[in-house]
């Protein structure tokens with residue numbers, strides 16, 4: 001491939017068909033194609049099929065043959081916090097309650113500039129891990145710039161907190177200011193959403209005000225829901241570490257608090273905030289009635305198996321969600337809880353946990369996991385018309401996974417190879433909207449060395 005004819009140059013020109021071929025191509029909506037290829041024109045997919053058919057159909061196209069690789073749609077990460085990338089590895093052996101208390105201490109040690117560095121580190125990891133779309137919750141304001149610079153697709157949710165209803169009007173006006181500012185700085189690939197943080201940090205009135213604002217402006221909402229036992233205890237009986245230590249630490253201990261006597265899901269359902277644009281992260285501590293309610297209101301779920309297991313929260317009942325017809329995608333959650341944003345790790349953790357708990361290997365299949373990590377995630381975010389599969393007319397969000405290594409040999413089923421054998425390091429090509437962001441394991445949109453150097457400096461502050 002000459003310099004003049006490279007994919008980056010073609011993207012810059014915005015013209016010409018480019019063909020990307022590999023041993024396996026996974027359209028997701030149809031069977032894997034052996035010796036397949038995907039044809040891209042501008043920012044979208046033009047055709048998918050056998051490599052020989054693609055080259056015959058587009059004889060003037062530039063052809064990139066990835067050889068022994070799997071070409072597939074980029075992963076859709078339904079729950080992340082890229083701004084917390086530098087927090088990885090510092091609270092690795094704590095249960096959720098003590099973990100979130102310590103997290104508050106660490107969060108206060110960093111400046112806005114530090115969060116910029118952290119978000120750049122997180123966004124660069126998304127690119128190199130093939131996470132082409134993220135539903136990213138953000139408080140500092142740093143993530144949007146990092147995601148834009150990386151060239152990723154995202155819905156960036158502005159986080160909002162508040163239990164004191166005397167401050168509700170101020171909280172809402174600050175939220176609206178932040179959203180207005182964010183919306184001025186998004187490109188074609190970014191949407192802005194709202195993230196009322198969780199049932200123990202957001203009052204019912206604030207949830208309702210956010211839901212109303214979202215309806216008015218046509219925005220989507222995400223929240224952390226039914227994540228920990230501590231949250232269930234707090235909502236049901238008004239006690240436990242979130243009612244006492246957490247409220248004291250945040251400075252909310254002057255507020256009266258009543259036990260609500262219900263589950264976290266039921267609690268939100270009572271305030272009329274659910275709907276198809278509502279994405280609930282976690283949903284570990286849910287009853288059959290909760291699952292029925294989530295299905296009825298068409299709430300989507302971000303399943304975060306690694307984060308939930310690591311913080312001792314438990315295992316969300318994924319098979320029951322799928323059985324109820326709930327839209328579910330995987331979320332890596334933040335590196336503060338799950339250390340690395342590796343969709344292969346999420347898929348593998350999910351399949352092992354659910355097969356182990358159910359004592360049944362039929363409970364979740366490798367192909368089903370890959371579908372959830374791509375098109376399933378797109379459906380959960382309401383973006384399935386644009387992304388999640390390799391189909392003509394969809395956006396060219398494409399990744400390639402290297403299959404050269406011994407741990408993949410020999411490949412019989414590419415889905416099994418991905419779920420049981422691959423890791424984030426095996427990604428060597430990432431493209432979003434027809435623009436290559438990562439080729440031959442080199443970041444094209446960010447200075448990886450500089451980001452790593454600065455991130456190490458920021459990390460030093462956390463240990464002080």
Ligand SMILES: [Zn+2]
Pocket residue numbers: 079080081137224281333334
């Ligand atoms: Zn989270």
